[in-house]
Amino acid sequence: MAKVKTQYVCNECGNVSTKWAGQCSACKEWNCMDEVKVQPTSGVAKTNRYANYSGDVAIQKLGKVSTEKQLRSTTHINELDRVLGGGLVPGSVILLGGDPGIGKSTLLLQVSAQIATSINPLYVTGEESLSQIAMRARRLSLNVDDLDCMAETSVESIIATTVSKQPDLVVIDSIQTLFSEQLTSIPGSVSQVKESAAQLVRMAKQSRITVILVGHVTKDGSIAGPRILEHMVDTVLYFESDGNSRYRVLRALKNRFGAVNEIGVFAMTETGVKEVENPSAIFLSEHQAEKPGSVVMVTREGTRPLLVEIQALVDQSPLGNPRRLSVGLEHNRLAMLLAVLHRMCQLAIHDHDVFLNAVGGMKITETAADLAIIIAIVSSFKNRYLPKDTIVFGEVGLTGEVRPVHNGEDRLKEAAHHGFKTAIVPKGNAGKWVKNLDIKIITVDQVSQVLDLV
CATH class of the missing domain: 3.40.50.300 (P-loop containing nucleotide triphosphate hydrolases)
Structure with missing residues (x-):
C-alpha cells in the first residue's frame, strides 16, 4: 500500500506546503495552515490511468438539446x-x-x-x-x-x-x-x-x-x-x-x-x-426642504431605477491638505470630477474640504451619478439650491462634455411617477418620447452650463 503523505493547506488562499509554518508563504496570513492527509496513487494506476474508462459517455448534438424554459x-x-x-x-x-x-x-x-x-x-x-x-x-x-x-x-x-x-x-x-x-x-x-x-x-x-x-x-x-x-x-x-x-x-x-x-x-x-x-420612497423620505448641496438623481440597479439623494458639503479647509471624503460613491471619481470643475469651469475649490454622501446607505458605482455630483458640489460651494422637484442624471467626461446614459426613458418615467416636475439630463437622453411625460426637460451638453443652472 502506498504511504499516506501529509500536506499543509492554507485556509485563506489554498496554498499547499509540504511542512507546517506559522505564516503562509503566499498570502502572508498567520496561523492558517491546516494538515491534510493525501493518499497517493500507485505506480500502476499512474501508467494506466485511463484503463477503467470505456469512453462511452453520452454525446449529444447541441442543436438537439431541449431549451424549454425552466419552471x-x-x-x-x-x-x-x-x-x-x-x-x-x-x-x-x-x-x-x-x-x-x-x-x-x-x-x-x-x-x-x-x-x-x-x-x-x-x-x-x-x-x-x-x-x-x-x-x-x-x-x-x-x-x-x-x-x-x-x-x-x-x-x-x-x-x-x-x-x-x-x-x-x-x-x-x-x-x-x-x-x-x-x-x-x-x-x-x-x-x-x-x-x-x-x-x-x-x-x-x-x-x-x-x-x-x-x-x-x-x-x-x-x-x-x-x-x-x-x-x-x-x-x-x-x-x-x-x-x-x-x-x-x-x-x-x-x-x-x-x-x-x-x-x-x-x-x-x-x-x-x-x-x-417602493425603495425610492424610503431613500427620499427625508428629502423635504430645499437645501444647498442636495440633489436627487436616478440610478439603476439591475432592471430597477431608484431615486437617491446625493449630498455634498464644501467648506473652507483649515488644513494644508484639504480632505476629500465620499460615502457610497467612488473616491477616485470624485477627484476626477473636481479636476474637471477646476479646469473647465474655473471653479477653484482646491483649498476647500469636499464631503460627499449617498443618502440611505446606497452604493452607487455607475457613471450616471457624475452630473448629480457636480451640481451638488457647485450648489454647496455657491450656497444655491435646486428646487426639490428637480431630478438629475448624466455622465461627465474629462473634456467637460455631458454624455447620455442608458435607459434614460425608464429613469425619467420613475422620476415622473414620484412627482418630479423638472429633469436636468444630457441632450442625448431627451428623445421624442419625453413629450408624453408630465415633466420639464432641461438638456445640457457641457459641464460649464451647470453653473448657470445653479
Whole structure:
C-alpha cells in the first residue's frame, strides 16, 4: 500500500506546503495552515490511468438539446424573486453571504416556512440547535408545523438523507460548518468547504434539487472560503447594510438565471425580514426642504431605477491638505470630477474640504451619478439650491462634455411617477418620447452650463 503523505493547506488562499509554518508563504496570513492527509496513487494506476474508462459517455448534438424554459418556484417574497430572476430554478445552487446578524438565517427560515405550502423544503442547520430554530419561528409567528428540519454537519449524511427524502429545496446553514469524512482537515478549511460544496452541487444537478448555501464573510466583507466556491454555484447573493439602518439590500453578484446586480430591498422588523416594494420612497423620505448641496438623481440597479439623494458639503479647509471624503460613491471619481470643475469651469475649490454622501446607505458605482455630483458640489460651494422637484442624471467626461446614459426613458418615467416636475439630463437622453411625460426637460451638453443652472 502506498504511504499516506501529509500536506499543509492554507485556509485563506489554498496554498499547499509540504511542512507546517506559522505564516503562509503566499498570502502572508498567520496561523492558517491546516494538515491534510493525501493518499497517493500507485505506480500502476499512474501508467494506466485511463484503463477503467470505456469512453462511452453520452454525446449529444447541441442543436438537439431541449431549451424549454425552466419552471421556477416562487419564494412568496417578490423582492427575493426579483433578485433570483423570477424564482427558484430546479437543480440550481445559490450562495447567500452577508455580515453576522444581518438576517440571512431569518430570511431563509421565512422562505422555507412560506414555500412549504407549494413544495417540500428541508432546512439543515449546522450552527444552531433545532430548539433555537423553533424559538425563532415562534418569535416570527411562522407556521412551521410541516417544515422538515435537521441538525447535521456531515455532508455525506446530508446528501444520503436528501436522496432518500427527495425534497424540492434544501437550505444549508452554513457551508462553513460542514465537513466531509473523506478529509481530515477541520470544518471551515479551504479543502473542506470546496469538497462539501462540490458534493452538494453534484447532488443538486443530478437530482434537480434546489440548494441554498449560507456563507460566512471575512473581515474585508468578501465571502469566506476559496474563490472557486463562487464559481461552482449558479447564483451568488449578498446581504448588505450600512449598519445603522434597519433596511437591508440583497444584491445579485452572479446569476446564471437572471440579471446581475439586481437588488431587492428589505426592512428588518420585529416579525422578521419584510420586503420594501417602493425603495425610492424610503431613500427620499427625508428629502423635504430645499437645501444647498442636495440633489436627487436616478440610478439603476439591475432592471430597477431608484431615486437617491446625493449630498455634498464644501467648506473652507483649515488644513494644508484639504480632505476629500465620499460615502457610497467612488473616491477616485470624485477627484476626477473636481479636476474637471477646476479646469473647465474655473471653479477653484482646491483649498476647500469636499464631503460627499449617498443618502440611505446606497452604493452607487455607475457613471450616471457624475452630473448629480457636480451640481451638488457647485450648489454647496455657491450656497444655491435646486428646487426639490428637480431630478438629475448624466455622465461627465474629462473634456467637460455631458454624455447620455442608458435607459434614460425608464429613469425619467420613475422620476415622473414620484412627482418630479423638472429633469436636468444630457441632450442625448431627451428623445421624442419625453413629450408624453408630465415633466420639464432641461438638456445640457457641457459641464460649464451647470453653473448657470445653479
